Amino acid sequence: MALAAVHENSLTAFENLSSLVADSMRLVDALIDDHLKSDIPLIEQIAKHIIYSGGKRLRPALVILASHIHGHISPSTIALAAAVEFIHTATLLHDDVIDESDLRRGTPTAHTVWGNTAAILVGDFLFAKAFELMVTTGDLRVLQILSKTSAVITAGEVRQLVESHSFDLSIEASLQIMGAKTAELFGAACQTGALVAGASDQDALDFYHYGYNLGLIFQITDDVLDYQVTNDARGKVPGDDFREGKITLPVIYAYQMATVEERKFLNQTMIELNQTAEDLNRMRHLIESHKGFEKSLALAADIMRQSQPLTHKQGDFKVLLNGLLRECLTRNK
Template sequence: MSVASPVRETSSKASIDAIVALTAPAMGEVNAMILAMAGSNVALIPEIAEHLISSGGKRLRPMLTIASALAYGYRGSDHVKLAASVEFMHTATLLHDDVVDESDLRRGKQSARMIWGNQASVLVGDFLLGQAFRMMVDVGELSALRILSTASVVIAEGEVWQLSAAKRMTTGEADYLKVIEAKTAALFAAATEVGPVLAEAGPEAQAQMRAYGLNLGLAFQLVDDVLDYRGTAQALGKNTGDDFREGKLTLPVILAHQRGSEAEKAFWRGALEGGENDDAALLEAKRLLERHGALEATVARARGFGEKAFGAASALPASPSRTALLDVVAFCIDRVN
């Protein structure tokens, strides 16, 4: 396993099979609710929503909501609505992200903005956010509503922060980690924290699951950063090299820039700030990232956050839920291998 831990109950080959099996009954209901809540008399709304919802995403975040509730013995049905809310929040973020990043591909398919345009993509994202909050209100659990609504605000802040820092080579590692904590890890944290809230497991359990989700989300994003330069479009769910072409500052670039010569720093400024990011420049970027060990250093940091997530889940009593949550951490890190 890539993520070391004294707890040895993860599968020998990292996968999410355990959490898929564990959550399958509830996720069947979640998927039905997603399709129902994506419906509208305005034909374009379900058309765009269905395009992204059916495009092969793993739906990891709602599965984490289900698993975290089951881990604390929850036996009700409200976790289905909250899991669907989490997925709608995530889907809305993807629609908005693709517009901001001008992405052509999402999960191996044309992005919604390429088919229907930016305006429709943004507005349907807003519709999905509205539906997410309707489902949260239907649950009637004020603490869960507070957690998820706060996450929505933090995610939006992270998006704006990333936009402002995207092409500034003065952005350092600490600031970048704050950006991805807001943009990506906040939803993972909220998705897992609401499980013990529904189970009435108490503040300590909430903090434990929040720590699990937050660190898992950080590890997940850092692995994505590496895959953009080392992976495949199939593994990443979008074109590799998109971060570079969009002038997006990620941790591997920050590290390579810090470790580079003055000439190399000039290359990075030209590529990210000056838009000099053609295929030849991408090859040079990959060479510099490898030369300075920036990709491996980013993987090492991802493993560090993975260790923290693993430790948080390890404190749970032995159960299929704990095994599933531990497997997710290992799977997240092993995507880069």
């Protein structure tokens, strides 16, 4: 019920949207293919393997919709959509290396080592290619916004490494980290998608704010679903965050209300990563009993209320996006 409240609905709009996005996404995919070509076959193999490993192309879809709402989807829209997906994939690749390094489970195997090397270099390659694609829009504002966004994402990563291994992380700090790591790129995708379609700077900025909030809502909902979904319909295994000791919003809310005994359990399972088979279920009930999921979704709903559309265009955008967002959340990331 809480989830339904977060995701407002417009099914017919969503069907139109799906075909619109699908048509453009075919162009995006063709452009991605084209830009992954390399004299070094290994780069192409690894990059394609990663780019086509089940990502739902949510961020490119934001670019496409933001351009669509402002009148037209041009070659610049398509280039920008591909660039945003490249930036997203590059940060995911580097994240994986970092998370692995931090967990340090035993000596790395040869495969793990090659994996790290490939992840670092293919990430760098995709990042460079993203900027090559952006240059083709001929719009320096796009480059300015997305280079700044890239720096903010990285700074968010560092902040997360420094601050987020503690249950004392405040809700505010947690939202800021989420903002840097996820919401900024959502916002930039909406803003730049609007700009290349001819939106005024102010209209595009309004779209940035809407996209930013959408990113927060997306991440909060995703963090809740990681505990609630019990099958693999989303294509990822539930409980990943728990197993990795990722201190998300539901966990912070639960910790704030937890007893001494429960805090001992939280420390043991999520900081020391000393977990047994039943611990995920116990964790789920612990969060539930302290209204961790409810509070997280209430915060997401609050953020949604704060970003009411001001104009007709923003209203249309919101309807389309809510449909898209639900689609993404019920499949996978």
